[in-house]
Amino acid sequence: METYAVTGATPSEISLSINQNGPYSDWIGGAAQGMTETDIDLDVAYRTSGEGDCTVVLGNVPVSATYTIVLPAWTPSPGTPAWTVAWWNEALRETAVHERTHVEIYRRGLADLAAALATATCSQAAALVDETSFELNRENCEFDMNEYGTRIGLTMESCLSGGSPGSANLDLRPIAALPILIGHAVPRDAVQT
Numbered sequence: 001m002e003t004y005a006v007t008g009a010t011p012s013e014i015s016l017s018i019n020q021n022g023p024y025s026d027w028i029g030g031a032a033q034g035m036t037e038t039d040i041d042l043d044v045a046y047r048t049s050g051e052g053d054c055t056v057v058l059g060n061v062p063v064s065a066t067y068t069i070v071l072p073a074w075t076p077s078p079g080t081p082a083w084t085v086a087w088w089n090e091a092l093r094e095t096a097v098h099e100r101t102h103v104e105i106y107r108r109g110l111a112d113l114a115a116a117l118a119t120a121t122c123s124q125a126a127a128l129v130d131e132t133s134f135e136l137n138r139e140n141c142e143f144d145m146n147e148y149g150t151r152i153g154l155t156m157e158s159c160l161s162g163g164s165p166g167s168a169n170l171d172l173r174p175i176a177a178l179p180i181l182i183g184h185a186v187p188r189d190a191v192q193t
């Protein structure tokens with residue numbers, strides 16, 4: 001987990017500080033309150049024989065991922081009213097739950113991918129990677145649309161198109177160590193004052 005520091009003595013000051021210091025999100029077009037960066041590593045390769053037969057070769061851990069959750073950090077000054085601290089704790093808790101949900105979506109999808117790759121042919125493996133990449137992006141976008149995207153006028157289309165670079169054509173080349181970096185963010189206005 002990473003944090004960025006925010007300051008302020010009241011919810012509106014803290015919200016402003018989040019707006020000024022939060023990680024930038026292309027989709028939102030401004031600062032996010034929290035963000036999950038997912039770095040997916042596939043240790044999957046093709047081996048082709050002289051006869052043209054192709055087999056899928058899986059590494060010890062064929063599908064792995066590193067998640068970096070970015071959350072705001074705030075330290076109350078002495079004398080801060082208890083209700084402000086309570087507001088902050090709730091805002092931070094909701095943001096953490098939101099980001100944790102993205103991680104769970106990835107974990108489920110990648111576990112399914114790993115299971116399916118175990119018995120896949122070369123052409124199935126390529127299709128599985130493409131489908132998983134598309135499906136993970138769709139699920140994460142759907143979650144963000146339901147959480148706040150619809151409310152602030154963002155579209156599913158813009159989320160999907162700004163999302164997964166994993167949709168590259170994988171057909172005729174090895175898919176070993178294909179990096180997929182997908183970020184999903186929650187906007188700063190999800191902090192209710």
Ligand SMILES: [Zn+2]
Nearest residue numbers: 144184185186
């Ligand atoms: Zn999100």
